[in-house]
Amino acid sequence: MKQAMIRLWDVTIAYDRHPAVQHLSGVFAPSSMTAITGPNGAGKSTLLKALIGELAPSSGSIERQALAPVEIAYLPQAAEIDRHFPMTVGDTVLLGAWRQSGAFGSVSTASAMEAHRALAVVGLADFERRSIGSLSAGQFQRVLFARLLLQNAKIILLDEPFTAIDARTMRDLLGLVQCWHREGRTVIAVLHDLDQVRAHFPETLLLAREMIAWGPTATTLVPPNLRRAQLMAEQWNEDTDLCGTRDRNAA
Amino acid sequence: MSVYQFVVAPFVDYGFLRRALVACFALGLGSGPIGVLLMLRRMSLMGDAMSHSVLPGAAIGFLVAGSLSLPAMGLGGLIAGLSVAVLSGFVSRSTPLREDASFASFYLASLALGVLIVSTRGSNIDLLHVLFGTILGIDATALYFIGGITSFTIAVLAVIYRPLVVECFDPGFLRAVAGRGSLYHFLFLFLVVLNLVAGFQALGTLMAVGLMMLPATVAQLWARTLPQMIAIATSTATASGFIGLIVSYHLGFASGPTIILMASLIYAASLLVGPSSAIRRALPRPRLAG
Numbered sequence: 001m002k003q004a005m006i007r008l009w010d011v012t013i014a015y016d017r018h019p020a021v022q023h024l025s026g027v028f029a030p031s032s033m034t035a036i037t038g039p040n041g042a043g044k045s046t047l048l049k050a051l052i053g054e055l056a057p058s059s060g061s062i063e064r065q066a067l068a069p070v071e072i073a074y075l076p077q078a079a080e081i082d083r084h085f086p087m088t089v090g091d092t093v094l095l096g097a098w099r100q101s102g103a104f105g106s107v108s109t110a111s112a113m114e115a116h117r118a119l120a121v122v123g124l125a126d127f128e129r130r131s132i133g134s135l136s137a138g139q140f141q142r143v144l145f146a147r148l149l150l151q152n153a154k155i156i157l158l159d160e161p162f163t164a165i166d167a168r169t170m171r172d173l174l175g176l177v178q179c180w181h182r183e184g185r186t187v188i189a190v191l192h193d194l195d196q197v198r199a200h201f202p203e204t205l206l207l208a209r210e211m212i213a214w215g216p217t218a219t220t221l222v223p224p225n226l227r228r229a230q231l232m233a234e235q236w237n238e239d240t241d242l243c244g245t246r247d248r249n250a251a
Numbered sequence: 252m253s254v255y256q257f258v259v260a261p262f263v264d265y266g267f268l269r270r271a272l273v274a275c276f277a278l279g280l281g282s283g284p285i286g287v288l289l290m291l292r293r294m295s296l297m298g299d300a301m302s303h304s305v306l307p308g309a310a311i312g313f314l315v316a317g318s319l320s321l322p323a324m325g326l327g328g329l330i331a332g333l334s335v336a337v338l339s340g341f342v343s344r345s346t347p348l349r350e351d352a353s354f355a356s357f358y359l360a361s362l363a364l365g366v367l368i369v370s371t372r373g374s375n376i377d378l379l380h381v382l383f384g385t386i387l388g389i390d391a392t393a394l395y396f397i398g399g400i401t402s403f404t405i406a407v408l409a410v411i412y413r414p415l416v417v418e419c420f421d422p423g424f425l426r427a428v429a430g431r432g433s434l435y436h437f438l439f440l441f442l443v444v445l446n447l448v449a450g451f452q453a454l455g456t457l458m459a460v461g462l463m464m465l466p467a468t469v470a471q472l473w474a475r476t477l478p479q480m481i482a483i484a485t486s487t488a489t490a491s492g493f494i495g496l497i498v499s500y501h502l503g504f505a506s507g508p509t510i511i512l513m514a515s516l517i518y519a520a521s522l523l524v525g526p527s528s529a530i531r532r533a534l535p536r537p538r539l540a541g
Contacts, residue, residue, distance in 0.1 A: 052427045069430055076423030085291060085420040086477045095417060098428045103414045131475050 004067065004154035004186045005030045006051060011060035013043065013050050020046040022210045023060070028155075028188055033181040035201035035217070036190045039233030042207045044190040045077065048157050051188070070099040073153035075144055077160050083132060089143050090128030093118055096150025111150070118146040123172060138169035145173050156180055158189040162196070174200060194221060208232040261500045268496060271386045271506065274397050274453050275492025278462055281401035281446045283485030284408055286463030287470055287477070289443060292419045295464050296351060300358035301440075302447045302460040304335035306365030309381060309451060314372055321393040324381075325448045328456075332444035335361060365456070384455030384507045386496075393452055400449040404442050411435055416477065454507045462488045465514035472518075472525040487517055 006028040013021040021043035028034055036044045049055045050062060052074045064072075073096075094101075096118070097111035119127055122142040132140060141161065148156060158177070162170045178200065181187055191197050197204055197217060204220040206212040208229040213220040262269050289298045308331025309324040316323035339353040346353075369378045380388075389397075408415070414435045417425045425435075443463075450459030466487035470480040495510030502509075 049423075053430060054423075054426045070428055072427065074423060074427035076421065080423050081421045082291075082419065086475055086480060087416070087420055088476060092420075095421075095424065101413075103429055104410060133475075 004071070005065055006067075006155065006186075007063040007065070009061045009063065011050065011057045011062055013046050013055055014058040015046075019058075020209065021050070021207070024207075024211050025060075026205070026211065026214050028186055029203075030186055031181075031184045032203050033177075033187040033201055034189070034203040034205055035197040036188065036205045036207055037192065037194065037197055037221075038207040038212070038229055041209075041236065042229070042233065043209050044207055045159050047207065048074070048159050048188070048190060051157060067155065070151070071153055072155045072157065073148050073151040074157045075148060075159060075161055078137065078141070078163060081144075083135075083140055085132065087132050088128065089119070089124065089130045089132055089135070090115060092132055092143050093128075093146045093150060096147035096152075099151065114150055115146070118149040119143075121149060122146045122176070138165040141165050141169060141173065145176055149176070153185070155186045155188070158187070160190050160192065162191070162193070194226075197221065209236070257501070258497060261497065267387050267389070268500065270389045270391070270394055271453070271496055272493065274386060274389050274394060275496065275510065276489050277394075277397045277401040278446075278450050278453060279466070279485055279488030279492055281404040281449060282463040283466055283470075283488045284481045285404065285443055285446050286465075286467035286488075287480045287484045288415065288419070288439065289463060290467040290471065291477075292439075295467075297354055298443060298447075298460045298463055300351075300354040301332055301336060301443055302450075302456055303358040303365075304361040305329075305332040305444065305447050305451060305459075306381065306456045307331050307361045307368060308334075308365075309448075309456065310365040310368035313369060313377070313381065321396050321452045325396060325451065328448045328451055329444055331361060332447060333441065336440045336444060362456075380455070382455045382457050383505070384451065384453050384458065386453040386506045386510070389452060397449045397453070400445050404446060407438065407442060411438055415439055454511065458507055458511050461511035461514060462491070465511065465518050466491070469514070469518050469521045472521040487514060491517060 008024050008026050011021065011024045012019055024047070036047060038044055046055065050057055052072055053062075053064075053069065090112075093115040094107050094111060097107055097114070100111055101107045116125075116128065119125055122145050124139060124142050124146065127135075127139075127143075132143065135143065145161075156177075161173065161177075165173075174196075177187055177189070189201070191201070198221060201217055203215065204217040205214045206220050206225055206229055209232065212229045212232075213225045262272055286298070289295060305328035308327035308329065310327070311331075312320070312324035312327030315327075335354075335357045339357045342348060342353040342357075348356075365381070366378065369381050373381075414425060414429060415438075418435050446463065447456075447459045450462055453459070454461060466484040467480075469487045470484040474480040474483050491514035492510050495513040496506060498504065498513065499506040499509035
């Protein structure tokens with residue numbers, strides 16, 4: 001998995017000429033496990049969207065080392081998915097076989113078996129025929145992780161994967177993420193819970209529109225860096241943050 | 252009066268009723284799935300807006316052809332509908348206006364323009380035909396036209412079904428794996444306009460969207476999976492066409508509105524007795540008892 005690396009060269013990403021991420025350079029090394037953290041509006045999700053190629057950088061470049069889109073698995077924020085869509089759990093997981101089925105091809109029996117196993121792994125054995133609308137937020141997140149399992153990608157991008165789910169589901173899913181790390185996949189996750197980052201993620205990118213620090217978690221998440229990120233957030237929130245500063249750790 | 256006389260005889264006796272029936276079936280087959288997908292994409296009102304925006308194009312086609320010729324008006328309507336879809340998409344991306352607001356402005360403008368064009372040259376009867384359709388006036392050419400659009404719609408839907416569903420359910424995933432969500436969105440809008448144009452002669456610009464949205468809402472009241480929804484929407488649309496034609500024949504009502512009213516009646520009945528109906532919600536739930 002030597003080539004599963006993403007390199008950023010002075011990347012700036014802007015919405016309507018308002019930069020959301022500025023002058024970011026660095027490398028997500030192969031087989032690394034990185035948390036992206038920072039205040040609200042720091043450009044974390046924006047950065048992920050640029051990494052999958054959905055947003056084009058307005059300057060600088062993102063080098064994906066000839067990785068095909070299917071080599072990168074992406075878990076969007078829960079809010080971006082329509083959970084009331086009339087789909088079954090089985091069909092949702094089978095979307096993970098996109099690499100094999102493509103947009104138009106048929107789904108093989110092997111993929112269906114694989115989906116069955118993936119559901120068992122996330123603790124939802126025999127849920128195939130249930131509709132996703134009947135699941136709890138935690139169960140639904142498990143389904144999305146089963147889909148990630150099926151995607152079998154070299155690089156896995158997770159946007160706030162543990163928001164609004166119970167402790168047990170979080171523990172199970174975090175176990176899966178660590179398993180991917182051990183298998184040598186590159187994992188990049190947007191997270192808010194700093195204790196969780198410290199406990200489980202070797203690398204951290206602290207982002208506040210520009211890079212505050214990027215490196216081993218122990219040297220990144222230190223009080224001076226966190227204060228700087230907070231200060232920058234207060235600067236851009238001046239007009240909107242009427243209730244005083246928010247506690248960033250309470251995610 | 253026997254059942255045969257009531258249900259079958261009108262279609263045996265009159266060719267125009269047979270053609271109307273076939274047109275209804277074809278429209279239902281195309282509009283059913285399109286309506287369900289429109290609704291799931293939260294574009295129900297967008298369908299309404301698009302159907303109005305077909306009008307000025309159809310009106311210009313009417314002027315050029317000098318008669319109610321479906322191919323000429325259809326082509327005009329298709330161009331107008333697609334332009335409005337593209338323009339309002341463009342406006343909503345480049346201005347602070349949301350897409351529904353820009354759709355509303357475009358369709359009001361095109362409705363006014365369309366009525367103006369028809370009324371300057373045509374008679375009031377022509378205007379009525381354009382607005383409310385003449386399902387009993389459908390000839391063989393129009394039938395081929397509608398059938399062609401339905402076949403095309405079903406074929407395209409079958410091919411792009413998976414990306415289209417994913418684009419609606421989880422757009423981020425589709426963009427990540429395939430990268431071309433907007434292509435499918437545009438293809439879908441194209442199908443919506445095509446089906447509105449097909450429904451145009453039968454039901455008119457004001458009601459063409461009726462055979463799309465009413466069956467779709469009925470389907471949502473009964474079904475839990477997408478294939479079931481599409482099946483229910485399609486059968487609701489075709490059944491409304493069939494019953495509507497019979498009722499309008501026996502009672503001497505205008506056919507187009509009767510068909511749409513039949514769909515509305517099915518909707519009302521589903522609201523009352525369907526599995527997720529208002530009445531069932533008001534009743535005590537069995538699983539909470541004991």
